[in-house]
Each structure stands twice: as structure tokens, then as C-alpha cells.
Amino acid sequence: MTELIELSEVSKHYHLGKDIIPALSNINLKINKGEIISIIGPSGSGKSTLLHLIGLMDHASKGEVFYKGHNVKKFTKNELAHIRGEKIGFIFQDFNLLNDLTIKDNIALPLLINSKTNKISPSQNQKIDQLLNQLNISDRFNHRPKQVSGGQKQRAAIARALITNPEILIADEPTGNLDDFTSQQIINLLYKMSKEQQLTMIIVTHDKKIAEKADKIIEIKKGKITKTS
Amino acid sequence: MTLALSLGVLLMTILSGLNFGVKNYFLQQSNQDKILRELTVTPLGNKLELSLATLIPKAQLTPQLIEKIKQIPEIEEVLPTNSINGISSLQVSLLGQIFQTDALLYGAPYQSLNLPEISQEEWAQYQNEPYPAVISTKLLDLYNLTFANANNFPQITKENFIGKEITILLNQSTFFETQEGPTIKLKAKILGFSPNVKLIGLTLPDKTIEKINQDFLNKAQDNYLDAIVHVKKPEYLSIVSEKLQNLGFQVTTAEQSLKTVEGIFKVTDLSLNFFFLVMMILSGLLISSTFLNKISEQGREIAILKTLGMTNQQIGNLYLFEASLIGSIASLIGIILGIIFSAPLNIFLSNFLSNILSKPKTFFVYSPILIISLILYAILTACIFAYIPAMKAAKLNPIKLLAK
Numbered sequence: 001m002t003e004l005i006e007l008s009e010v011s012k013h014y015h016l017g018k019d020i021i022p023a024l025s026n027i028n029l030k031i032n033k034g035e036i037i038s039i040i041g042p043s044g045s046g047k048s049t050l051l052h053l054i055g056l057m058d059h060a061s062k063g064e065v066f067y068k069g070h071n072v073k074k075f076t077k078n079e080l081a082h083i084r085g086e087k088i089g090f091i092f093q094d095f096n097l098l099n100d101l102t103i104k105d106n107i108a109l110p111l112l113i114n115s116k117t118n119k120i121s122p123s124q125n126q127k128i129d130q131l132l133n134q135l136n137i138s139d140r141f142n143h144r145p146k147q148v149s150g151g152q153k154q155r156a157a158i159a160r161a162l163i164t165n166p167e168i169l170i171a172d173e174p175t176g177n178l179d180d181f182t183s184q185q186i187i188n189l190l191y192k193m194s195k196e197q198q199l200t201m202i203i204v205t206h207d208k209k210i211a212e213k214a215d216k217i218i219e220i221k222k223g224k225i226t227k228t229s
Numbered sequence: 230m231t232l233a234l235s236l237g238v239l240l241m242t243i244l245s246g247l248n249f250g251v252k253n254y255f256l257q258q259s260n261q262d263k264i265l266r267e268l269t270v271t272p273l274g275n276k277l278e279l280s281l282a283t284l285i286p287k288a289q290l291t292p293q294l295i296e297k298i299k300q301i302p303e304i305e306e307v308l309p310t311n312s313i314n315g316i317s318s319l320q321v322s323l324l325g326q327i328f329q330t331d332a333l334l335y336g337a338p339y340q341s342l343n344l345p346e347i348s349q350e351e352w353a354q355y356q357n358e359p360y361p362a363v364i365s366t367k368l369l370d371l372y373n374l375t376f377a378n379a380n381n382f383p384q385i386t387k388e389n390f391i392g393k394e395i396t397i398l399l400n401q402s403t404f405f406e407t408q409e410g411p412t413i414k415l416k417a418k419i420l421g422f423s424p425n426v427k428l429i430g431l432t433l434p435d436k437t438i439e440k441i442n443q444d445f446l447n448k449a450q451d452n453y454l455d456a457i458v459h460v461k462k463p464e465y466l467s468i469v470s471e472k473l474q475n476l477g478f479q480v481t482t483a484e485q486s487l488k489t490v491e492g493i494f495k496v497t498d499l500s501l502n503f504f505f506l507v508m509m510i511l512s513g514l515l516i517s518s519t520f521l522n523k524i525s526e527q528g529r530e531i532a533i534l535k536t537l538g539m540t541n542q543q544i545g546n547l548y549l550f551e552a553s554l555i556g557s558i559a560s561l562i563g564i565i566l567g568i569i570f571s572a573p574l575n576i577f578l579s580n581f582l583s584n585i586l587s588k589p590k591t592f593f594v595y596s597p598i599l600i601i602s603l604i605l606y607a608i609l610t611a612c613i614f615a616y617i618p619a620m621k622a623a624k625l626n627p628i629k630l631l632a633k
Contacts (some may be wrong), residue, residue, distance in 0.1 A: 052628055057536065065432015078540045096533045096631070110537045160537075 003069070004167060005054055005198055010063035012049050012223075023049040024223045027063070033167065036194055036201045038214035046223040047204045048172060049225075054202055055088055055170045085114045089161030089169045091190075093176035095153040097145040097160075104128060104141040106161045114164065124163075131159040135189065136152040151182035158190065162197070169194060169201040175210065187213070226227050231559045232518040237508045238563025238607050239570070245603065246571055246593035248501055252494050265463045266305070268482045270298065270473055271455040290453040294476075298458060301472055303465035308341040309453040310427070311438045315410075315446045318403045318430060320396040325382050331403050333430035336438025341457050344423045351420060355434035359394055359418035363432050366422040370587050386583070392421045395431065399445055413445050424587065425457075458568035505606070513614030516555070520548065520618035524625075531622055532630035541623035548619035549612055556611030560604040568595060 012024040024046045031054065039047050050059040053065055056072055065072045067083065071166060075083070090096075097106045107128050108120055120128075132138040135155040140148050145156070154174060161169055171190060175183035187210050194201040203214065211217050219227035272290055290309065299307050312335050316484055319332040339352040342363060373384050399413035417433060426432040433441075442448045460469045470480045524531070531544060539547075570595035578592045 048632075055536075058628055080541070081535070081538050081540040083538075084536065089255075090536050092631070096529070098530055098533060109534075113534065113537055113539045113543065 002033040003030055004033050004067070005029075006066040006069075007050075007053065007060075008066070010053060010060040010065060012046075012053065012058070012061050018067050024053070024060075027225060029054075029218070029225070030198060031168075031202065033200055034198045036191065036214045037203070037207045037216045037218060038207065038211035039202065039204045039218045039220060040083060040206065040211045041210055041220035045220045047220055049223075050220065051172055051202065051204055054168075055090060056084055082114070085110055086164050087167045089164065089166035091154070091157050091161050091169065091171040091174045093173040095150075095157045095177070096147070097153055097156055099145050102142050102144060103137060103148065103156045104132070105143065106156055107131065107163055110160060110164050115128055128159070128163065131162060134193075135159050149182075149187065150178050154178060154182075154186050155189070158193070160188070162193065163198075167200060171201065171203040173204055175205070175208065176209065183207075183210075230516055231555050231562070233515050234512045234555065234559035234607055234611065235562040235566070237512045238560045238603055239567045241505055241508060241606070242564050242567025242595075242603060243574065243593070244501060244504070245599055246567065246595050248494075248497055249596060249599055250589055250592045250594035252497075253594050255494075255515050266466070267482075268458050268460070268466060268473075269455055270458055271480045272478055272483075290456060291451060292453070294478075295453060295456060297476060298456065298473065298478075301469060303460050303462075303472075305459045305461045305468050307341065307456050307458050308338045309435070309456040311336040311435050311442075311453050312430075313399070313438055313529050314442050314448040315400060316402050318398040318401050320398060321393060323385060323389060323393070329398075329403050331405075333427070334397065334438060334441070335427045335430050335432045335454070336435035337426060337432050338435050339596055341425055342423045342432075343425045344421050347420045350433050354439065357439040359416035360433050360437045361420050362417040363394065363421050363423045363426055364390065364419060365428045365432075365439065366424045367428055369422060371428075387422060390419045391421060391476075395419060397431070399441070410446075415441070415445075475586055478497050509606070509610045513610050514616040516552065516611055517618060520552070520615045521621070524548070524618050524622045527622075528625060528630040531625050532627035535625075535627040536631070544625075545619040545623035548615055548622055552611040552615030552619070553608050556608035557568070557604065559611070560607030563607070564600055564603055568593075617633055 007027050007029040010024060010027040010029075011022070013020050013022045015021070029050075035157065039050060041047050049058070050091075053060055056065075056067065056075075059073065067075075072080065084090075097103075098109070101109065108124070111120055111124050112118060129138070129141075132141050133159060137148070137152050137155045137159070140152055140156075143154055148156070154177075157174075169190075174190065175186055178186060190201065190203070191213055193199070201214075203210070205211050217227075217229045218225055219229075253474065271289070272294070295307055296308050298304065312333060317332060317334050318329055320327060320329045322328075339347075339349050342352070344363065347361070347363070354361055369385060369387070369390070377384050395417045397415040397417055399415065400410040401412045417431065423432070458469065458473070460466055466482055470482060472479045534544060534547075535541075575592050579588075582588050
């Protein structure tokens with residue numbers, strides 16, 4: 001199996017005035033292509049910090065993070081931004097859609113950011129329409145995020161994460177703001193699409209039922225991996 | 230923010246247009262081909278010296294010297310100015326009142342008047358009364374702007390004077406008790422106003438002055454006050470100037486006068502630039518603070534864009550692009566309103582200065598360079614002052630912003 005991300009003896013701490021707050025300590029983790037991993041743990045255990053390191057949004061205070069065998073410390077800020085834009089898809093609990101844009105424009109945003117011409121090609125436009133259909137929100141494409149339901153927002157966020165054909169999908173409590181029925185629908189959709197597209201997915205959740213669907217479950221407590229199953 | 234910048238550009242448009250219009254007028258006046266080929270010759274020590282109310286020339290320019298000047302090959306024509314060899318007063322009835330004052334009587338050839346309204350034939354009627362006469366444009370402006378205003382006297386227009394008969398009182402002073410002979414009354418008729426004639430006094434044809442000197446003052450015309458010299462080409466100015474200086478004359482070129490005018494405009498330009506700088510700082514500070522507020526409000530959006538792969542540079546450029554857009558829109562609004570407002574202002578200024586002859590027809594002139602400069606100025610102001618907020622936005626930490 002191809003190794004995508006590796007964390008070796010990674011620790012992360014934050015400074016709060018003179019105090020040092022540890023968030024993660026001595027984490028060792030390998031994430032392979034096509035793997036679905038769920039991260040569970042109580043609030044404040046370091047799940048999101050771990051996700052930020054995997055998503056190349058943050059640097060480790062100690063230890064090394066490798067992306068496809070390359071130490072991420074050697075990447076420039078721009079290179080990291082490009083990897084995030086093209087190879088990693090993010091799904092957030094709060095959806096994080098831009099309220100001034102339509103659903104379709106929100107989905108097209110990563111393409112525009114990565115485009116050199118600031119234009120969407122006809123094939124990309126076709127891909128957006130395809131995702132809108134697949135995620136069952138094609139009738140909402142011209143609506144603003146405030147005009148659609150939570151489930152539809154999250155579907156739009158999933159489409160936005162998938163539009164660049166990423167290698168890794170990072171979902172930070174994607175059902176945290178949804179009711180049980182919609183949660184179930186979204187999770188089923190995420191797992192289905194990940195399998196279909198052979199995506200690597202890392203999902204942070206409180207819900208054990210959701211976690212159990214993953215290939216690997218990582219339990220984290222007080223900044224340490226306590227269990228891997 | 231756009232409104233404040235527009236207001237700044239509007240003020241700058243009006244002031245720049247006015248500055249450019251007035252400057253353009255004076256430079257055009259000084260840049261006429263004839264003026265560029267012109268120099269004034271006076272013998273050394275013959276500078277006019279102001280002594281209380283009268284101007285006393287110290288020395289004279291003789292006809293022999295004039296002939297010497299005419300022999301210089303690069304010279305096209307020599308136009309000497311003469312004056313009467315005695316004292317005189319002028320009497321004129323204007324607006325129901327009789328004005329009388331001491332005045333110098335000068336004589337000038339037709340070519341030196343630079344007054345197309347008067348024909349050469351009119352000026353050639355030098356032998357018969359009323360003699361043709363012109364007054365300095367600047368004298369009328371001087372009277373209206375200072376003397377009339379200070380003494381609450383009525384303003385005099387060009388029309389009040391044109392065609393008016395003036396009585397010349399030879400051998401008589403209005404202010405001093407001097408009598409060089411019996412008072413002789415002569416009539417002159419004002420034909421127009423010339424910017425080229427002597428400021429204080431009445432200018433008649435040079436031959437009329439010769440005639441007055443000969444017939445009434447019994448003095449033959451043997452010297453001149455000064456002479457205007459026109460060279461054949463502007464590039465001959467320096468050669469001729471040197472030759473005349475070698476002959477013992479003092480020479481003033483139009484180029485020197487132009488430099489004086491340009492010097493004055495440098496001061497107005499500097500003052501205007503200082504004003505623009507203050508405006509730039511004030512509107513710039515407003516732009517900076519608005520952008521800082523905007524960025525703190527849009528923190529979450531910035532974080533989302535960064536997460537989706539936008540680089541720091543792209544984020545910074547996004548705000549700089551917005552700033553340049555604001556600058557462009559503000560400058561266009563300001564310039565359009567400025568041009569619209571300058572039309573009634575032009576009418577107001579023309580009416581307000583209706584009695585002033587040395588004034589441009591259009592006070593506000595907008596050149597493409599001026600408009601482009603104003604647009605660039607507004608864009609630059611917006612971008613310079615949005616730069617620090619834009620860089621701040623670029624460096625924001627998306628994790629902290631998303632955690633909020």
C-alpha cells in the first residue's frame with residue numbers, strides 16, 4: 001500500500017502567555033492510500049490538532065510529518081497551500097461555506113483558487129454538475145448557503161471537498177451539527193464516495209457507530225494515541 | 230471609504246484643473262512664437278526707477294544706437310518706444326465723474342502693440358486729433374483689483390473705455406506745482422487695451438509722440454526709452470543677446486520672464502502637492518482602518534480560503550485588488566463630479582472677475598495626463614494604505630480563525 005502521510009514522534013504544544021499547553025505528544029501514525037480512518041476521543045483530547053497536522057495546516061512542535069515520503073518542513077508555504085488546494089479535501093462541522101456565494105460557486109471555489117486563468121473549464125463545470133446530482137442538491141445550485149438546510153450545506157461542503165479529485169478527505173465531525181437521520185445519510189454518502197473513488201479519508205467523530213465503519217479506529221486521550229484497532 | 234476618497238479626488242480635480250487652466254493660459258501667453266523671438270533692450274543704467282508717483286528714466290536710447298542694433302543680421306525688426314519730453318496729465322470723464330491724473334505719454338510702433346482689434350490704418354492716423362491711443366491691459370486690472378476696491382470706487386470695464394476721448398494736458402502736473410510752459414490741450418481716443426504697452430501711462434503712435442515733441446514742446450525726437458527686438462529665429466536669441474550686451478545694452482528676454490512665471494507656478498504646484506499629500510494621508514488612514522475592520526470581520530472567510538489552498542500572496546492580492554478597484558471607482562466618481570462642478574465654478578469666476586482683462590476664457594482645463602494622474606493617485610493611495618492590512622490578512626492563522 002502506498003503511504004500518504006506519516007507522523008513520526010510528533011508533539012504539538014501551544015504557548016499561552018508564559019505557559020506551554022501540550023496538545024499532542026509523541027504521535028506515531030501512518031496513513032495509507034485508500035484507507036478510511038476514524039479518530040475518536042473526548043473534547044480537548046487533541047483530535048482537531050492531529051487533523052490539522054495531517055491536513056498540512058499546521059507544523060509539529062517536535063517530530064516529523066511526511067507527505068508521500070517528503071518532510072513537510074521542507075515545503076514552502078506556497079507549496080503547502082497548493083497541496084492543500086489540490087490533494088486534500090476538508091469537510092468541517094460548521095460547513096464553512098461562503099455565505100455570499102451560491103452553492104455552485106462555493107463548490108467551484110477550490111478550482112478557481114488553483115486555476116491560473118481564474119476560469120472554470122467546461123469539463124470542470126460538468127464535474128460540478130455531476131457532483132451536484134450525485135449529492136442530490138442539483139436543485140439548490142443557485143441558492144445561497146443561508147437558503148438551504150444543514151444537510152444540504154454539508155452535501156455542498158462534501159462536493160467542494162471532492163471537486164479537485166483529492167487524495168485525502170479530512171472530515172472534522174461532519175455530522176456534529178446535523179440531526180440523526182441526516183447524519184446517517186451524510187456518513188453513508190461519505191463512506192460510499194470514498195470507497196468508490198478509492199479516497200483516503202480521516203474522519204473525526206464522537207459517534208462510535210460512525211467510527212466503527214472505518215478501516216481503522218484511532219482513540220486519542222490527553223494528546224496521546226491510546227488505542228488503535 | 231469610497232465616498233471619502235471620491236471627495237478627495239473631487240477637490241483635487243477642481244484644484245488641479247484650475248491650476249492647470251491658469252498655468253496653461255499664462256504659459257500659452259508666454260509661449261507665443263513672437264514672444265519667444267523677443268527681447269527688450271535698454272541701455273545700461275536706464276532701468277526705470279520708481280520715485281513716489283512718477284517714473285523717471287535715467288538715460289535714453291539714441292536713434293544712432295537703434296540703427297546699430299538694426300544692423301545685426303539675426304534681427305528681424307526693432308520696435309523702439311519713445312516718450313514726450315515733458316510733463317503731462319490726463320483728464321477723462323468716466324461713469325459721470327471726471328478723473329485727472331499725472332501720466333506718462335509713450336509712443337510705440339503698431340507692431341509692438343500685438344493688438345489685432347486695432348488695424349494698422351487706425352494706428353497710422355497719428356497726425357490728427359483725436360490721436361489713437363491704447364492703455365495697458367494690466368493697468369485696468371490693477372485699478373479694478375486694488376485701487377477701486379480699496380477706495381470703493383466703481384469698477385471700470387473695457388467697454389467703458391473703448392472709444393472714450395481723453396484730454397491730454399501738456400506741461401501740467403495734477404499733483405505738483407510745476408509749469409514748464411503754457412498748458413496745451415490735446416485729444417486722444419482709446420482704441421483698445423494691449424498687454425504689451427507700458428503699464429503706467431497712455432501709449433500713442435510713436436510718430437504722434439515725435440510730432441508732439443516737435444510741435445508743442447519744441448524738442449526734436451532724439452532718444453528712446455527702450456526697444457523691443459524681434460530676432461529671426463528663437464535660436465538666435467542668445468547670440469543676439471550677447472551681441473547687444475557687447476554693444477553696452479542691457480537685455481531682457483521673454484525666456485527670463487517665462488522663467489519667472491514658471492517659478493511662480495512651481496510654488497503653486499508645490500502647495501498643491503502638499504495639499505494632495507495631506508489628502509492622501511487622511512483618506513489613506515481611513516482606508517487603512519476600514520480595511521483592518523473588514524479583515525477582522527472576514528477572518529473566517531480568509532481561513533476558509535486558506536484551507537482551500539489559497540496562498541498568502543493570493544489573499545494579500547485579493548485585498549489589494551479590492552483597494553485598487555475602490556481607488557478606480559472613487560477616482561472616476563471624483564473626476565466626473567469635479568468636471569461637472571467646474572462648469573458652474575467657471576461661470577462664477579468669469580462673472581466675479583468680469584472686469585479683469587488678463588484672465589483665461591476657461592479657468593478649468595483637464596488634460597488626459599491630469600486625469601490619468603488623478604486616477605493613478607487614487608489607486609496608489611488606496612493600495613499603499615491597504616497594503617499593511619492586506620499583508621496582515623495574508624498572515625492570519627486559519628486554525629485560530631476557524632476555532633473561533
